[in-house]
Amino acid sequence: MDPTLPYRSGLVALAGRPNVGKSTLANALSGSHVAAVSPRPQTTRRRISAVVHGDGWQAVLQDIPGFQTPRDALTERMQRTVDQTLVDCDAVIFVVNAAETIGAGDRFIAERVRTTGRPTLIVVNKTDAASPRAIATAITAAAELVPDFVAVHPVSAVTGDGLTALRGELAPLLPEGPAYFPADQTTDQTPDERAAELIREAALQRLRDEVPHALAVSVEELTADRGNIFVVAAILVDHESQKGIVIGKGGQMIRDIGTAARHALGEVFEATVHLDLTVKVRRGWRQDDSMLNRLGF
Ligand SMILES: Nc1nc2c(ncn2[C@@H]2O[C@H](COP(=O)(O)OP(=O)(O)O)[C@@H](O)[C@H]2O)c(=O)[nH]1
Ligand SMILES: [Mg+2]
Numbered sequence: 401m402d403p404t405l406p407y408r409s410g411l412v413a414l415a416g417r418p419n420v421g422k423s424t425l426a427n428a429l430s431g432s433h434v435a436a437v438s439p440r441p442q443t444t445r446r447r448i449s450a451v452v453h454g455d456g457w458q459a460v461l462q463d464i465p466g467f468q469t470p471r472d473a474l475t476e477r478m479q480r481t482v483d484q485t486l487v488d489c490d491a492v493i494f495v496v497n498a499a500e501t502i503g504a505g506d507r508f509i510a511e512r513v514r515t516t517g518r519p520t521l522i523v524v525n526k527t528d529a530a531s532p533r534a535i536a537t538a539i540t541a542a543a544e545l546v547p548d549f550v551a552v553h554p555v556s557a558v559t560g561d562g563l564t565a566l567r568g569e570l571a572p573l574l575p576e577g578p579a580y581f582p583a584d585q586t587t588d589q590t591p592d593e594r595a596a597e598l599i600r601e602a603a604l605q606r607l608r609d610e611v612p613h614a615l616a617v618s619v620e621e622l623t624a625d626r627g628n629i630f631v632v633a634a635i636l637v638d639h640e641s642q643k644g645i646v647i648g649k650g651g652q653m654i655r656d657i658g659t660a661a662r663h664a665l666g667e668v669f670e671a672t673v674h675l676d677l678t679v680k681v682r683r684g685w686r687q688d689d690s691m692l693n694r695l696g697f
Pocket of ligand 1: 416417418419420421422423424425436437438439443444466525526527528529555556557558559
């Protein structure tokens with residue numbers, strides 16, 4: 401770092417339709433598994449900071465839920481988080497999917513991005529899954545939606561293609577500011593919140609249809625002791641029928657979720673994981689303000 405230059409830092413909002421790869425990008429740029437990724441809707445439910453550390457700068461990416469029309473207390477809170485994040489941020493990364501046609505959903509979000517007046521990078525993601533022609537079309541369409549963009553970056557958050565160039569573009573977007581996070585920290589989540597996110601990801605990657613919407617994870621206990629972590633957690637669902645689906649035939653589904661979650665927890669916490677995972681029915685939790693507070697929304 402050049403000591404004559406001021407340190408730069410700031411909040412960079414990741415805006416884009418559900419499923420374009422915002423959380424995958426947050427994980428790839430921060431080099432750490434901080435946000436849940438799955439093809440299911442509502443995988444990202446609250447704002448998660450993923451910190452990108454550079455030489456003399458720090459970008460705090462704000463991974464946020466996709467925009468949606470609120471239909472219960474949970475989605476109302478999610479939408480408020482999205483709006484507030486766009487008000488608070490210093491810059492925006494507008495993410496679109498090269499493998500799909502740019503449409504009304506992208507247009508709606510682009511409009512919100514433009515009204516922030518913040519410097520905006522356009523990321524055309526999933527280039528590994530799109531033809532050169534589709535990528536070119538996506539670049540043109542996205543650039544029309546946010547004409548004042550700073551730069552357009554075609555990338556693949558999965559293969560890492562284009563990410564070094566994108567990373568290099570972050571520092572100039574940031575105002576002068578302090579290092580908000582120490583060099584070894586990549587997220588603002590508590591260990592309990594991180595564990596809940598990883599367990600929810602393991603569940604969402606295995607469940608489909610209406611169950612993902614109805615599912616939350618509550619970590620009731622997390623203790624560490626000499627290279628071991630002990631986690632007691634519950635998967636909360638809305639209905640008895642969903643409980644059956646999460647448990648699966650002969651308990652196979654909950655065992656698979658537990659195995660995947662243990663693996664992810666072991667990598668993130670660099671410890672041997674002891675996971676006690678149960679399924680509980682909490683009828684109407686998405687409308688229950690005290691439950692939503694307890695779950696951290
Ligand atoms: N092929 C491909 N798939 C991706 C890429 N980035 C994300 N995905 C997949 O797209 C789905 C949604 O990703 P996610 O990060 O959860 O999207 P979000 O809703 O925008 O946060 C997941 O199945 C990811 O594995 C990419 O660069 N290439
Ligand atoms: Mg997400």
